[in-house]
Amino acid sequence: MAQKPSIPKGTRDFGPQVMVRRNYIFDTIRTVFQRYGYQPIETPAMEQLSTLLGKYGEEGDKLLFRILNSGDFLSAYDKNPEHLEASNLLPHISEKGLRYDLTVPFARFVVQYRNDIVFPFKRYQIQPVWRADRPQKGRYREFYQCDADVVGSDALLNEAELVQIVNDVFKKLGVRVVVKINNRKILAGIANYIGSPESITDITVAIDKLDKIGIESVNQELAEKGISNEAIEKLQPVLFMKGNSHEKMAQMAQLIGGNDIGAKGLSEMKTLFEYLDHMSLDVEYELDLTLARGLNYYTGAIFEVKALDAQMGSICGGGRYDDLTGIFGMPGVSGVGISFGADRIYDVLLELNLFPETSSQSTTVLFVNFGSQEEKFCLPLLAALRSAGINAEIFPEADKMKKQMKYADLKKIPFVILAGESEIQSGFVFVKNMLTGEQISVGVTGLVDFMIQTVA
């Protein structure tokens, strides 16, 4: 054989049986989003590079897929070698990129259509995103995000509602999860408290790994980042803090209640938990002081959802961003959003065997094709079954019966109807149940009613 065709690293094809299951996830999430009044939008796969660059930090910029300009992109470029530098060459080579997430394109969308949007604007968006990362378990270069965001409202009730949505989605899917909640203002308060406000990023990145690498390694990493010993010392009570969410908040008030931003964060957290405690949720939710989340545009609450029974990174995350639209020239609009990672949720459902059984069958009835006369006899029956809401098809050619039966078998079609010459003359066709192998004769005039009853 010639060289085998293949697809790019970190991308996947989805066959019919996989798509049925993926759609089950998308439909579940979409239904919940709509239940809470969120409206759908879509944005292009590619954005201007200027929209994307600088929004995800230095690391994020490296993970952007850039699209090569069409045509002879160097024709207008000054090719004098003395002026040849990557920085001024780049705009000539690439000016578009594949979107990295759905939040930044959404911010662009809000700014662009600000006069047409009714605020607070609740939107959802289910589309693929791309990251030029190295693939590994649960990590792909092309994957779907399912986002719900509210912009134009500072109210913490929005945060609470998003947790409620998480609750509903995972309850429907049957996955046990824990929602971890933190607040960037609390993290800033911690950084102030230990006297290194400028190191907030290094501090949060390090303590985010606490449960993964342990306290020793965290302290070591902090030291390597240039955090002073006394600052690390002051941080220890936070890292070792025990108790439930309310107890932790009380302890934190002792430590960081004195600085403005820390107090603000704690106050927000308290309000949020008051809402959540009144929502009779099924999911666990807890304050996790070590939760940091990478995206640096978050300014308030941050969320992360982890499956309790599967070894998988976070399957859902989000947070509050006070000024995302500011970088696109529209300051003072606050937003909060959440993003479900459909591909990871798929992997979790597969691992835990949580996909519903029925989600693999598409056709209910197959007519065996005996020839051109018989085809014509079957067509009105087919149409009638379809009108009655029953998925039905006829084998497209009068192939060997064995092959047609095998087709039904492989496609898990539960009923096969045989209408050959003698059946047509008698006015009775055979309906074969492929599960039991049982075959009964049914009058043509009563066929649709019979099938409706049998299927129901």
Added chain:
RNA sequence: GUGGUUGUAGCUCAGCUGGUUAGAGCAUCAGAUUGUGGUUCUGAGGGUCGUGGGUUCGAACCCCAUCAUCCACCCCA
């Protein structure tokens, strides 16, 4: 970007210290069965052993390079 793993039929993998013509299971196709699938039996097709170079009388096997893959780190859904 860093470290490691594995590349043999469509798929999952055997293949001894380097030795004739590289095997198995599953899948596919055909027949047993001209109007009955999923079971069974018989037979058939399908491989530049990832690619390129080297060592050797001889390489799927040893060496080097390269590409791909998966896993871990960084980071993240």
